[in-house]
Amino acid sequence: MEALTSIKGQVAVVTGGTAGMGESTCIRFGAEGAKVAVVGRTKEKGDAVVRKIVESGGEAVFVKAECADETEVKAATNSILEKWKKVDILVNTAGGFINSPPIEEVTNEDFHHNFDWNVTAKFLITRELVPIMKENNYGRIVNISSVAGRTAREGSSIEYSTNESAILGMTRRLAIELAPFGITVNAIAPGLVLTPRVRRHPPEVLAEREKSIPIGRMGQPEELAHAIWYLCTPGAAFTTGAVLDVNGGNWTG
Numbered sequence: 218m219e220a221l222t223s224i225k226g227q228v229a230v231v232t233g234g235t236a237g238m239g240e241s242t243c244i245r246f247g248a249e250g251a252k253v254a255v256v257g258r259t260k261e262k263g264d265a266v267v268r269k270i271v272e273s274g275g276e277a278v279f280v281k282a283e284c285a286d287e288t289e290v291k292a293a294t295n296s297i298l299e300k301w302k303k304v305d306i307l308v309n310t311a312g313g314f315i316n317s318p319p320i321e322e323v324t325n326e327d328f329h330h331n332f333d334w335n336v337t338a339k340f341l342i343t344r345e346l347v348p349i350m351k352e353n354n355y356g357r358i359v360n361i362s363s364v365a366g367r368t369a370r371e372g373s374s375i376e377y378s379t380n381e382s383a384i385l386g387m388t389r390r391l392a393i394e395l396a397p398f399g400i401t402v403n404a405i406a407p408g409l410v411l412t413p414r415v416r417r418h419p420p421e422v423l424a425e426r427e428k429s430i431p432i433g434r435m436g437q438p439e440e441l442a443h444a445i446w447y448l449c450t451p452g453a454a455f456t457t458g459a460v461l462d463v464n465g466g467n468w469t470g
Contacts, residue, residue, distance in 0.1 A: 221452030225250030228301045229449070232284050232342060233311035235262035237412030238361060241438035242308055242445050247275030249446065251306070254297045255279045256342075284311045284338035294345040304349050306449045309339040310361045312380070313414065320375045328376050335380035340387065347395065356400035357449040360388050361441075364408045364464045381406075385460055392458030401457035403448045408464025410436040431466030 229246045233239035235257035246253050247270035255270075255277055257263045263279030270277040278300060282293035297304060312335035339360055350356030365373040366381025385404055392402040409426055427434055444463045447453060 222450050223250070224306065224446070224449060224451075226252070227305035228252045228254070228297070228303055229306035229308065230254045230256060230297060230304055230342070230346065231308045231310065232256045232282075232338065233309075233361075235259055235266055237310070237414065238407070238410060238438045238441045238445075239308070239310035240266050241442035242310065243277065244269055244273075245439070245442040245446050246306070246449075247271075247277055248273060250275070252301055253277040254293075254301075254304075256282050256284065256293060256311070258283055284309075284342055285333040287341055290341045290345055294342070298349065303353060304346050305353070305355060306357045306359075307343060307346050307350075308359045308361070308445055308449070309342065311338045312336075312361065323375060331374075331376035332380055332383070335377070336383045336387070339384060343391070347400070350395075350400050351398045354399040356395070356398070357453070358391065358395075358400065358402040359445050359448050360384050360402070360404045361445075362388070362404045362406050362460070364406050364462070364467055367406050367460070367462070388460070389458045396457055399454075401448070401453060403453075403456060403458065404460045405441065405444055405448070406460050406462050406464065407441055408436060408462075408467040410438060410441060412438055429467065430464070434465065436463060436465060 229251040231239050231243050234243045234255035243253050243255050243266050253270055255263050255266045260281055267277045267279050280293045280296055282289040284290055343358060362384040363381040365378050366385050388402050388404040395402055441463055444461055
């Protein structure tokens with residue numbers, strides 16, 4: 218059974234690893250014995266995540282990169298390979314939600330910026346790491362999308378809904394393309410999760426949002442990390458092209 222669940226000794230790259238779901242995923246992977254590359258934009262935050270992992274007996278390193286920048290992604294990839302020579306797992310959590318006005322007020326610059334932040338960032342680092350996984354005939358890729366990519370949500374912007382749907386399309390296409398190489402590609406579609414960004418909202422706003430969640434509460438980053446961990450285990454080898462809804466019943470389609 219351990220052979221199906223163990224990621225001990227595997228090299229895991231987690232983008233957006235300095236906060237929220239990304240941070241919780243890094244800590245979970247470290248506790249499971251993986252070697253963790255915490256990829257993010259802020260060294261101070263990244264170093265703090267690395268310390269948590271190391272102090273718990275794990276192995277980790279912070280790699281600074283803006284994942285929407287091709288040059289920085291290539292440099293980050295080279296740094297990881299120099300240290301560990303391989304990559305087994307890629308979790309793309311980098312991205313985020315931006316409120317926007319009605320479509321007629323959205324500028325081209327806004328639209329493309331948000332697309333780069335949420336979609337291009339995932340594409341660039343995936344493109345860099347797939348050849349490494351192909352060499353080993355093994356890999357696990359998990360893309361974080363959103364319930365907004367599954368169905369229209371009140372309050373979700375045109376850019377965000379478009380981005381999150383694109384992530385799901387990219388996931389499905391890559392799942393087919395990479396299946397012959399022992400690489401699975403899946404997505405997580407979270408609902409409202411209590412990340413640091415979400416906690417900045419006024420309590421009364423969060424209380425109102427909770428009313429729309431059938432399970433009666435928001436998710437915890439650790440719960441998302443557990444779902445991500447499952448998709449990255451050897452035992453998930455027959456699961457690819459899937460979208461795992463982790464949203465308290467907010468989307469049941």
